[in-house]
Amino acid sequence: MKYQGLAPWEIYISESQERMLITVPPENLERVMSVFEKEDVQATAIGKLVVERRLQLNYNGEKVADMDMTFLFNPCKSMKVATIETPNLTEPVFAEPENLTETLLQLLAAPNIASKESVIRTYDHEVKGNTTLKPLQGEYAGPNDAAVLKPLDDSLKGLTISCGMNPNYGKIDAYWMAASAIDEAVRNNVAVGGRRIALLDNFTWGNPEKPERLGSLVRACEACYDFSVAFKAPFISGKDSLYNESPLGPVTPTLLITAVGVIPNIQSTTSMDLKAPGNLLYIVGETFNELGGSEYYKLKGFLGASVPKVRGAKAKRTFKAVTKAIDEGMVKSCHDLSEGGLAVAAAEMAFAGGYGLELDLRKVPGKELVRNDFVLFSESNSRFLIEVAQADSEDFEDLMKGKVCALIGKVTKDQKLLVHGLNGKVVVDATLESLRRSWKQTLSPEEAPQ
Amino acid sequence: MNIEDIKVCVMRVGGTNCDAETQRAFQELGVQAETVHVNELIKRRNLLDYSMLVFPGGFSFGDYVRSGVIFARHLSAKLGKEIETFVDEGRPILGICNGFQILVEYGLLPGFQGISAYPEATLTTNEPQGFKCQWTYLKQENKGKCAFTNKIPAGKVIRLPIAHGEGRLLFPKEKEEALLKKLVDDDMLVFRYCAKDGKVADGKYPINPNGSFYDIAGICNKEGNIFGLMPHPERAMYWWQQPDWTRQQQMLQYGDGKLIFQSIIDKLTKKC
Numbered sequence: 216m217k218y219q220g221l222a223p224w225e226i227y228i229s230e231s232q233e234r235m236l237i238t239v240p241p242e243n244l245e246r247v248m249s250v251f252e253k254e255d256v257q258a259t260a261i262g263k264l265v266v267e268r269r270l271q272l273n274y275n276g277e278k279v280a281d282m283d284m285t286f287l288f289n290p291c292k293s294m295k296v297a298t299i300e301t302p303n304l305t306e307p308v309f310a311e312p313e314n315l316t317e318t319l320l321q322l323l324a325a326p327n328i329a330s331k332e333s334v335i336r337t338y339d340h341e342v343k344g345n346t347t348l349k350p351l352q353g354e355y356a357g358p359n360d361a362a363v364l365k366p367l368d369d370s371l372k373g374l375t376i377s378c379g380m381n382p383n384y385g386k387i388d389a390y391w392m393a394a395s396a397i398d399e400a401v402r403n404n405v406a407v408g409g410r411r412i413a414l415l416d417n418f419t420w421g422n423p424e425k426p427e428r429l430g431s432l433v434r435a436c437e438a439c440y441d442f443s444v445a446f447k448a449p450f451i452s453g454k455d456s457l458y459n460e461s462p463l464g465p466v467t468p469t470l471l472i473t474a475v476g477v478i479p480n481i482q483s484t485t486s487m488d489l490k491a492p493g494n495l496l497y498i499v500g501e502t503f504n505e506l507g508g509s510e511y512y513k514l515k516g517f518l519g520a521s522v523p524k525v526r527g528a529k530a531k532r533t534f535k536a537v538t539k540a541i542d543e544g545m546v547k548s549c550h551d552l553s554e555g556g557l558a559v560a561a562a563e564m565a566f567a568g569g570y571g572l573e574l575d576l577r578k579v580p581g582k583e584l585v586r587n588d589f590v591l592f593s594e595s596n597s598r599f600l601i602e603v604a605q606a607d608s609e610d611f612e613d614l615m616k617g618k619v620c621a622l623i624g625k626v627t628k629d630q631k632l633l634v635h636g637l638n639g640k641v642v643v644d645a646t647l648e649s650l651r652r653s654w655k656q657t658l659s660p661e662e663a664p665q
Numbered sequence: 666m667n668i669e670d671i672k673v674c675v676m677r678v679g680g681t682n683c684d685a686e687t688q689r690a691f692q693e694l695g696v697q698a699e700t701v702h703v704n705e706l707i708k709r710r711n712l713l714d715y716s717m718l719v720f721p722g723g724f725s726f727g728d729y730v731r732s733g734v735i736f737a738r739h740l741s742a743k744l745g746k747e748i749e750t751f752v753d754e755g756r757p758i759l760g761i762c763n764g765f766q767i768l769v770e771y772g773l774l775p776g777f778q779g780i781s782a783y784p785e786a787t788l789t790t791n792e793p794q795g796f797k798c799q800w801t802y803l804k805q806e807n808k809g810k811c812a813f814t815n816k817i818p819a820g821k822v823i824r825l826p827i828a829h830g831e832g833r834l835l836f837p838k839e840k841e842e843a844l845l846k847k848l849v850d851d852d853m854l855v856f857r858y859c860a861k862d863g864k865v866a867d868g869k870y871p872i873n874p875n876g877s878f879y880d881i882a883g884i885c886n887k888e889g890n891i892f893g894l895m896p897h898p899e900r901a902m903y904w905w906q907q908p909d910w911t912r913q914q915q916m917l918q919y920g921d922g923k924l925i926f927q928s929i930i931d932k933l934t935k936k937c
């Protein structure tokens with residue numbers, strides 16, 4: 216006891232940090248205590264498990280509590296009301312901007328997309344010396360989709376760890392927000408070579424005793440169930456933080472999904488930076504006019520309604536094919552498409568690798584794609600950009616048969632991102648240096664090119 | 666000494682967190698390496714059974730007061746005699762990151778005239794301030810005194826990662842120039858932060874990641890058997906720890922960190 220004046224009930228419910236309870240068979244007690252002693256850690260035996268199903272607490276030889284287990288663990292059931300609200304949202308109407316290069320630079324500088332380098336580097340992401348794919352890639356610190364650890368000294372197996380989150384989608388629909396977060400976490404994991412994926416959820420929500428807060432929570436949980444089943448990815452842990460409210464209202468409902476996968480051999484780990492000029496760039500997955508809740512709409516001051524959906528069965532097939540292509544060594548680099556869509560993903564691959572890209576939006580497979588800005592910035596789920604050497608292109612295309620996949624451009628020596636629009640004219644023309652600067656200046660200005 | 670007779674003691678205390686990979690790096694090169702809690706050494710009083718002492722990285726005693734200071738005082742109170750003998754016999758001591766901070770706080774480094782009663786330098790708060798985890802380039806500037814760098818020719822650039830919040834080496838301002846001269850004249854300067862092409866940082870961030878005086882990343886004592894550095898060689902031991910191995914056409918088996926471990930082993934086995 217640090218403080219002697221606590222009553223028995225206070226001792227029992229105190230929430231002091233940095234403490235743990237462990238159970239030890241009596242015959243091991245002495246050995247366990249000697250481990251703690253060696254480490255200068257205070258440890259005390261405070262009780263034992265008994266056959267009677269009762270919790271009995273004693274203090275200075277006096278019984279202070281005696282409760283039946285059934286009483287403790289079978290609280291009475293209560294009924295809560297949830298209402299599921301459908302906000303009345305519409306798609307904004309505005310003209311396509313004339314200068315999409317400028318729009319791309321603005322998006323790269325948006326806080327949700329901009330480099331988090333200044334924060335990431337304040338964490339020791341190399342401790343234990345087992346990090347084989349770092350959160351930031353190479354000389355230009357590009358944003359890798361996942362981290363890979365090699366935890367075993369005598370094995371080349373790796374652990375792939377990734378995340379997915381987008382609270383903005385929840386302002387439109389909590390179900391598709393949760394589905395998108397799961398898809399993003401899984402596709403980030405797949406992008407570096409992960410499979411056999413398990414999930415963790417972290418909910419941050421308002422007061423669930425208010426029907427509409429509970430309603431959105433229920434919808435998010437339904438999506439967790441549906442897409443856990445669809446991706447055959449079990450939830451193995453999680454944490455929630457509810458009742459986050461102030462007189463100003465509740466927090467934006469937020470779900471962070473973490474995905475943990477396995478890569479059988481870390482040698483096939485795939486980073487997101489472009490590797491060599493002359494290589495080809497493919498887009499895998501279908502693009503829809505899904506811009507509701509997107510960073511692009513946000514930049515324009517809109518929320519919209521067309522939140523990205525997840526087509527579970529199709530997505531699963533796409534992920535499987537990407538894994539196969541990585542295992543067969545065809546994938547030079549791979550990056551998922553998320554906030555900011557195709558344009559941001561392509562820019563990141565280019566400025567992280569130090570090579571240019573030339574792309575043609577007419578080749579992007581999708582539904583009703585008629586606007587350059589929508590093709591560039593749509594945030595449809597389950598999509599990847601994949602770099603393939605010319606020599607492997609036939610094999611890659613064979614492997615992708617039956618999936619949505621198209622060759623949309625190639626890696627160039629020019630230090631430039633060049634995009635041809637739906638009418639063939641150049642719609643984006645930006646130097647890697649300017650892309651890099653925009654991406655870093657918002658949150659990591661000290662790392663930005665001078 | 667035969668390689669199989671070399672026994673490395675990796676000393677650990679509450680807060681040490683780089684012991685396992687440091688031990689692994691030595692074992693990889695064929696020597697015996699053991700992680701030992703300082704309490705064990707105090708109880709067994711067998712420090713002199715070891716041929717080399719290593720202080721790995723971490724946050725010994727939670728980095729309270731000043732990084733490394735509590736561990737250093739604890740050691741000098743409890744194991745001072747053995748450590749003095751260890752040093753007098755010229756046995757090697759390596760301090761990595763928090764280990765370097767411990768060596769400086771103890772007075773083992775810079776060690777212009779043996780073990781000093783008070784620290785002659787400090788490793789203080791980074792400038793810009795804050796913990797930083799990133800890869801750095803280092804120029805080897807030792808001319809042969811340091812027992813840990815004989816596999817790295819003077820002038821060569823190597824790559825190791827740093828991860829610290831207090832790595833800015835400073836001397837007392839009024840003695841700065843004189844002590845630097847001594848450091849160079851006595852061949853105690855080992856690593857300086859530099860650009861990829863070997864041009865020293867000249868204080869420029871982020872090439873010099875912590876504002877360290879004269880871009881200093883690692884130094885040795887006057888005899889060359891005690892070496893401390895802020896970067897982590899044990900995190901640059903294998904190919905798969907490199908920050909850009911996914912870009913390499915031809916994979917090397919090892920990273921630059923190996924050179925440091927191999928140097929001292931070769932020294933002990935008299936290969937150089």
